Amino acid sequence: MTDTSDPTDWTDTETFQTALQRAETIEKGTYFEGFTEGDTIAHAAGRRLTRAGNERWMGQTLNHDPAYWHSDAADALDYEEPPIHPDYLLAAVMGPTVEDLSEKGGYFLGRTDLRYHTDAVYPGTELGVESTVLDRTTSSSRPAYGIVTWETTGYEARTDEPLLSYRRTNMVPRRDPVETDGGESGMQAETESGPSALPAELIAPEGPYFEDFRAALGEVAGRDAAVAYRHERGRTQDDLLIAGLPLATLNTAKQHHNAAAMADSPSGEPVTYGDVTRSIALAHARSDERTYRELRYEDEAFHDFVTAGDTIYGFTRVLEATATPTVDLPAGTDSDGAGQVTFEHFAFNQHDEPVYSGRRTALIETRTHQ
Numbered sequence: 001m002t003d004t005s006d007p008t009d010w011t012d013t014e015t016f017q018t019a020l021q022r023a024e025t026i027e028k029g030t031y032f033e034g035f036t037e038g039d040t041i042a043h044a045a046g047r048r049l050t051r052a053g054n055e056r057w058m059g060q061t062l063n064h065d066p067a068y069w070h071s072d073a074a075d076a077l078d079y080e081e082p083p084i085h086p087d088y089l090l091a092a093v094m095g096p097t098v099e100d101l102s103e104k105g106g107y108f109l110g111r112t113d114l115r116y117h118t119d120a121v122y123p124g125t126e127l128g129v130e131s132t133v134l135d136r137t138t139s140s141s142r143p144a145y146g147i148v149t150w151e152t153t154g155y156e157a158r159t160d161e162p163l164l165s166y167r168r169t170n171m172v173p174r175r176d177p178v179e180t181d182g183g184e185s186g187m188q189a190e191t192e193s194g195p196s197a198l199p200a201e202l203i204a205p206e207g208p209y210f211e212d213f214r215a216a217l218g219e220v221a222g223r224d225a226a227v228a229y230r231h232e233r234g235r236t237q238d239d240l241l242i243a244g245l246p247l248a249t250l251n252t253a254k255q256h257h258n259a260a261a262m263a264d265s266p267s268g269e270p271v272t273y274g275d276v277t278r279s280i281a282l283a284h285a286r287s288d289e290r291t292y293r294e295l296r297y298e299d300e301a302f303h304d305f306v307t308a309g310d311t312i313y314g315f316t317r318v319l320e321a322t323a324t325p326t327v328d329l330p331a332g333t334d335s336d337g338a339g340q341v342t343f344e345h346f347a348f349n350q351h352d353e354p355v356y357s358g359r360r361t362a363l364i365e366t367r368t369h370q
């Protein structure tokens with residue numbers, strides 16, 4: 001029987017605070033010491049992908065490509081129906097991994113070898129997600145942290161069909177830090193080492209088609225010049241971007257939604273989820289090109305925090321353009337009417353400081369694609 005004669009007033013503030021000090025916390029997440037190379041982790045069930053979730057992500061990040069919500073536009077890009085946007089798919093795959101891999105906090109440092117395995121993913125897909133610990137190493141600059149790399153695969157849970165995979169690296173807090181994190185950001189280090197030499201001339205392509213990127217590369221070939229340009233749009237960080245979008249993908253990292261916990265962190269406040277920052281910069285770039293398919297991403301890195309009120313802009317460098325794809329195409333992708341372009345994209349803030357960079361290979365429509 002329940003004892004109703006408890007003399008303790010648990011709602012008395014002093015009593016309650018004492019209880020909080022004495023009580024054990026049932027923890028979430030995994031410290032660095034909890035990861036063993038080679039271990040595979042099956043994450044909790046992922047989201048059932050919906051048009052509403054897709055459109056919320058796309059609308060807020062300025063990925064306003066109608067192929068992902070309008071049937072005629074989808075048909076023009078050879079889709080059966082408007083598919084799930086690749087950036088939303090990526091965030092929805094990473095979301096359920098956070099509880100197991102990165103909820104303890106620490107920095108999302110970067111990701112590489114992101115590949116899409118299938119031409120399109122449609123609403124109604126139910127995600128399954130699995131990760132393997134590839135590497136764990138002590139951080140020499142921050143003894144309070146270790147550095148862990150995982151390989152993650154997102155698949156259709158009912159058929160086991162792989163949808164995408166990537167390798168992600170985070171700093172992960174150690175259970176027993178030997179030192180607190182007082183390190184400075186990567187941008188500070190870069191400033192101290194001084195600017196590196198740029199090509200004498202930066203030019204922009206004349207249009208958004210494959211031929212325009214190839215012509216621009218032809219123009220700079222053999223000269224002290226590069227195809228590199230900025231995109232005009234910016235997106236200021238608000239609560240929906242910082243807390244709303246990651247929570248909608250099941251991303252439980254406290255960095256994005258717990259202001260009290262973040263008050264004691266180096267940023268002093270919640271920070272934007274790396275994949276939101278990235279998606280905004282990519283949206284700016286995509287608005288100046290005729291994207292046909294996303295193929296792969298390499299060497300993505302997050303260089304500095306993004307917080308409320310920061311405005312994210314995009315900058316693009318064009319590295320290569322080939323009429324015939326040189327990378328493996330996702331199953332079912334037909335590259336007719338498109339050429340392969342490799343870009344380096346940057347997100348930067350209102351102080352012109354880069355906060356994200358990554359290499360992206362995509363199929364870009366040719367002028368003749370109907």
Ligand SMILES: CC(C)(COP(=O)(O)OP(=O)(O)OC[C@H]1O[C@@H](n2cnc3c(N)ncnc32)[C@H](O)[C@@H]1OP(=O)(O)O)[C@@H](O)C(=O)NCCC(=O)NCCSC(=O)C[C@H](O)C(=O)O
Nearest residue numbers: 102107108109110139140141185186253273274302303304
């Ligand atoms: C994180 C930073 C503060 C680091 O700054 P700085 O110390 O100047 O940079 P270093 O280049 O020296 O890197 C520190 C150590 O980390 C290793 N490192 C860095 N990048 C990688 C990588 N891609 N792969 C492997 N290892 C990497 C370096 O080798 C250094 O190692 P060591 O010398 O042994 O210590 C600064 O970069 C920063 O502030 N970045 C922004 C971070 C951020 O805001 N990320 C996105 C938001 S957080 C998020 O999205 C969380 C997400 O939800 C999740 O759950 O993951």
